Amino acid sequence: MEELSLHILDIAENSVTAGAKNIEIKITENKETDLLKIEIIDDGKGMSEEEVNKALDPFFTSRTTRRVGLGLPILHQAAKLANGKMDIRSIVGKGTHVSATFQLSHIDLQPLGNMAETITALIASNPNIDVKYEYKRNKNKFVFNTREIKEKLADVNINTSGILSFVKQFITENTESLS
Amino acid sequence: MPRLKIDDLDKIADQQRRKMTVREGGGKAKITVHMGTCGIAAGARNIMSTFLKEIEAHNAHDVILTTSACAGLCSREPMATVELAGQAPVKYVDLTEEKAKKIFASHVLQGKLVQDYALSIGSERIQ
Numbered sequence: 001m002e003e004l005s006l007h008i009l010d011i012a013e014n015s016v017t018a019g020a021k022n023i024e025i026k027i028t029e030n031k032e033t034d035l036l037k038i039e040i041i042d043d044g045k046g047m048s049e050e051e052v053n054k055a056l057d058p059f060f061t062s063r064t065t066r067r068v069g070l071g072l073p074i075l076h077q078a079a080k081l082a083n084g085k086m087d088i089r090s091i092v093g094k095g096t097h098v099s100a101t102f103q104l105s106h107i108d109l110q111p112l113g114n115m116a117e118t119i120t121a122l123i124a125s126n127p128n129i130d131v132k133y134e135y136k137r138n139k140n141k142f143v144f145n146t147r148e149i150k151e152k153l154a155d156v157n158i159n160t161s162g163i164l165s166f167v168k169q170f171i172t173e174n175t176e177s178l179s
Numbered sequence: 180m181p182r183l184k185i186d187d188l189d190k191i192a193d194q195q196r197r198k199m200t201v202r203e204g205g206g207k208a209k210i211t212v213h214m215g216t217c218g219i220a221a222g223a224r225n226i227m228s229t230f231l232k233e234i235e236a237h238n239a240h241d242v243i244l245t246t247s248a249c250a251g252l253c254s255r256e257p258m259a260t261v262e263l264a265g266q267a268p269v270k271y272v273d274l275t276e277e278k279a280k281k282i283f284a285s286h287v288l289q290g291k292l293v294q295d296y297a298l299s300i301g302s303e304r305i306q
Contacts, residue, residue: 001220010219017248071216114224121227125214125246152188156195159244161235166183166191173182 001074003113004038004102010071011040011098012122016129018044018096023122024132027112029104031138036084036102036109043095052090075100082109116171119144120164127159133171137178144171198240207241208287211260211268215249221256222274229276230259233283242287255298261286272298 001007008025015023020042028037047055058073075098076086083103090096102109119133123146133144149167150158157163212218212227227246234242250258255272261282262268269292271282278296285291 006219009224010216013214117224117228121224124244153192156192160195161231162191162195164231165235170183177182
């Protein structure tokens with residue numbers, strides 16, 4: 001993976017596979033504490049304690065347990081490379097909370113990359129899942145929520161190309177302008 | 180230029196609504212981009228964006244774009260499956276933006292399979 005936004009897309013796809021109806025992606029960038037935190041929270045089927053313990057083991061990627069793949073181990077590696085760590089909390093039947101932290105000033109920190117494209121790709125293929133994206137940079141915050149979009153759209157599907165273009169541009173413009 | 184606001188959506192939704200009434204029936208074609216870890220690492224997100232752009236550029240609102248997980252052929256990613264209504268799905272491998280555009284123009288819009296980029300006809304799933 002070349003950028004963190006691709007990891008995020010990958011982990012969010014896990015949430016989709018786990019049957020999540022709501023996916024929340026939170027990114028917190030704080031210069032003062034020199035920390036970048038990424039959280040992916042879903043209400044999918046969750047994992048048992050045993051599965052959580054194995055989730056970071058790349059060799060747990062057996063074909064019979066498709067919902068756990070290489071995705072988590074490589075995000076874990078990316079976090080470790082940037083002096084960070086990863087934490088997975090999960091409750092069977094309730095959902096999973098994946099969080100990864102990184103040292104913001106670390107030279108090996110991967111760029112965040114194109115989050116607008118990640119969110120758009122996620123919505124395009126999963127119009128029925130509600131996605132909330134929160135991006136906090138220092139003291140400023142941008143929140144995007146498909147629920148808000150869907151309310152405005154009424155009878156128009158969120159995954160029509162014109163709406164997806166809007167979403168992409170909307171996220172790009174509003175996050176780039178955060179200082 | 181002022182940046183987009185959520186209220187700007189009203190106008191866009193109206194435009195979409197007008198396009199939708201012109202559209203007849205269900206989906207004409209379905210494109211599935213394989214979005215497993217392997218696919219994403221190989222550039223599947225860019226392929227997805229390319230198809231989205233093409234759909235919008237050609238006003239092809241009867242084309243359904245979706246994703247699937249790893250198809251078990253990680254070394255040939257990015258991959259996409261194109262399925263025209265009533266026809267067998269065709270799997271395309273080793274995709275690039277250019278190949279995706281060509282596939283869209285030829286297979287999706289005109290129904291002509293792009294043999295050079297195709298792996299096989301059929302689906303990995305038993306239906």
